[in-house]
Amino acid sequence: MTTTVITRIGELVTNDPEREGLLGLVHDAAVVLDGATVAWVGPAADAPAADAQVDAGGRAVIPGFVDSHSHLVFAGDRSAEFEARMTGQPYTAGGIRTTVARTRAASDDQLTSHVARLVAEMRAQGTTTLEIKSGYGLSVHDEARSLAVARQFTEETTFLGAHVVPADTSPEDYVELVTGPMLEAAAPHARWIDVFCEDGAFDVDQARAVLAAGADSGLRGRLHANQLTYGGGVRLACELGLVAVDHCTFLSDADVAALSESGTIATLLPGVEFSTRQPYPDARGLIDAGVRVALASDCNPGSCFTSSMALCIALAVREMRMSPAEALHAATATGAAALDRDDVGVLAPGKAADLVLLEAPSYVHLAYRPGVPLVAGVWQGGRPGLG
Ligand code: NIG
Numbered sequence: 001m002t003t004t005v006i007t008r009i010g011e012l013v014t015n016d017p018e019r020e021g022l023l024g025l026v027h028d029a030a031v032v033l034d035g036a037t038v039a040w041v042g043p044a045a046d047a048p049a050a051d052a053q054v055d056a057g058g059r060a061v062i063p064g065f066v067d068s069h070s071h072l073v074f075a076g077d078r079s080a081e082f083e084a085r086m087t088g089q090p091y092t093a094g095g096i097r098t099t100v101a102r103t104r105a106a107s108d109d110q111l112t113s114h115v116a117r118l119v120a121e122m123r124a125q126g127t128t129t130l131e132i133k134s135g136y137g138l139s140v141h142d143e144a145r146s147l148a149v150a151r152q153f154t155e156e157t158t159f160l161g162a163h164v165v166p167a168d169t170s171p172e173d174y175v176e177l178v179t180g181p182m183l184e185a186a187a188p189h190a191r192w193i194d195v196f197c198e199d200g201a202f203d204v205d206q207a208r209a210v211l212a213a214g215a216d217s218g219l220r221g222r223l224h225a226n227q228l229t230y231g232g233g234v235r236l237a238c239e240l241g242l243v244a245v246d247h248c249t250f251l252s253d254a255d256v257a258a259l260s261e262s263g264t265i266a267t268l269l270p271g272v273e274f275s276t277r278q279p280y281p282d283a284r285g286l287i288d289a290g291v292r293v294a295l296a297s298d299c300n301p302g303s304c305f306t307s308s309m310a311l312c313i314a315l316a317v318r319e320m321r322m323s324p325a326e327a328l329h330a331a332t333a334t335g336a337a338a339l340d341r342d343d344v345g346v347l348a349p350g351k352a353a354d355l356v357l358l359e360a361p362s363y364v365h366l367a368y369r370p371g372v373p374l375v376a377g378v379w380q381g382g383r384p385g386l387g
């Protein structure tokens with residue numbers, strides 16, 4: 001196995017709880033990669049020799065971003081819907097059906113190459129672990145193939161047959177399909193199951209039924225909840241002890257209390273509020289109430305078509321009053337926790353060699369220089385490259 005030492009790192013973010021502060025910063029640091037894992041982390045002056053050496057030239061290194069929420073398997077374009085929104089139309093769940101029609105009409109190869117392009121786009125921006133949902137097929141065949149496409153790119157695949165009820169089906173019949181034949185076809189390709197629990201999509205009882213059926217098939221639950229309205233989705237996630245509940249834009253005091261008591265992670269997706277002109281979730285209030293907060297992109301053609309975790313960090317800092325350190329931690333270590341992963345999001349011996357070299361002296365530049373491409377290098381499983 002080839003070893004590589006990345007040396008002269010001005011500021012290294014480890015997220016290692018054994019080190020000081022939320023980010024476990026090490027200054028004038030080095031990291032040794034041994035194949036796909038991190039072998040050593042510490043002061044550059046003490047670094048062991050390695051087969052190859054990379055000079056970071058005083059720049060910052062962070063763990064690769066863990067994007068725990070994306071909907072990359074789709075076809076078609078909804079920029080006209082975005083344009084209409086920016087000139088006064090509200091965002092509604094119904095736009096999903098437009099993408100469903102385009103996705104069903106696309107070939108497997110078209111879907112695969114589209115996902116490949118988006119995954120490369122994410123990687124070039126520092127994302128080294130990502131979750132991908134289905135949810136634009138909404139038929140047994142199209143949900144199963146969406147997941148099979150997603151599986152070519154990540155182990156973190158999520159069955160979201162319960163995204164919206166398709167136009168030609170009743171809600172009752174559709175929930176039966178999702179919990180029956182569709183789940184059976186999807187389960188071999190998925191690790192997780194998700195429901196869009198919202199007015200215009202699925203109510204709490206339907207979400208409960210879908211998650212229960214998923215659990216019987218060995219799929220772990222996650223939930224889209226409280227994105228557009230107040231409702232019982234977040235409390236359902238907490239009651240079921242789900243690892244994460246996503247969006248959390250409209251929260252009552254009871255929702256916040258349930259989150260802090262259950263330990264369920266609130267995954268906030270500020271690109272959605274940016275792209276829909278909705279109010280941002282109260283990240284500051286959640287953190288101050290002891291809730292664990294993760295950040296993810298929600299990259300999808302409707303509510304938010306960004307693949308940039310750096311943008312999400314900048315929005316979280318500027319618009320949701322997270323500190324730059326909290327936002328980076330939420331986009332890496334807590335994103336990993338939201339996928340129940342402890343092998344990524346942290347740079348310490350034995351963890352995945354997933355790291356990003358920034359064209360900046362400090363991680364703070366991720367929020368301080370919004371919109372600027374700051375990724376100078378990415379290693380994923382020890383493999384260097386941007387694409
Ligand atoms: O996470 N909320 C549900 N699903 C996506 C949006 C899907 C769409 O509009 O196409 C989301 O925001």
Ligand code: FE
Nearest residue numbers: 069071224298
């Ligand atoms: Fe989503």
